[in-house]
Amino acid sequence: DGGITQSPKYLFRKEGQNVTLSCEQNLNHDAMYWYRQDPGQGLRLIYYSQIVNDFQKGDIAEGYSVSREKKESFPLTVTSAQKNPTAFYLCASSRTGRSFFGQGTRLTVV
């Protein structure tokens, strides 16, 4: 099936640790995105990439890093510099203006 796969579904992190969230797509989309969602709120853009080996900061990039070495993959690292990382993280890809989302990763700091 074509789609966007995020893993893991749930992730627990100790304070001071870096963690990496996986996002893979087989839709052959050039553009990929990472969004953060806090309870009761809309999504906010963290990073996006329109082509392999290139990416740009979104509205809330501080404390996060990404890479885009392959068209299919856009992993997000939540670093220890992110002061409030507990949130729901959603990966998306887009083509001809329409965006499609993975099922999300719920990250909790313990």
Next chain:
Amino acid sequence: GIQVEQSPPDLILQEGANSTLRCNFSDSVNNLQWFHQNPWGQLINLFYIPSGTKQNGRLSATTVATERYSLLYISSSQTTDSGVYFCAVEPRETSGSRLTFGEGTQLTVNP
């Protein structure tokens, strides 16, 4: 940056009722999408509708770009329509589907 306001914030319906959700935005856009987030967090793309009217089954959407608003109509609502409906826009001066989301309308459909 562009502002996106959705109304109402909460809506409770009986099964079979119709509803209209509204999205106002503060600047010209070249991309507007409606999404449904189910109780498990999955976002489903309902419409890509920067202007005009589209219909998909019991759902339809209209965007009046010149007046900076979009409406999502749900007819004959079902309990499976429950969830959060988001409007998301991309300002005209940007590119790459960088979406700004509203805070959503929480819809509850009771049997």
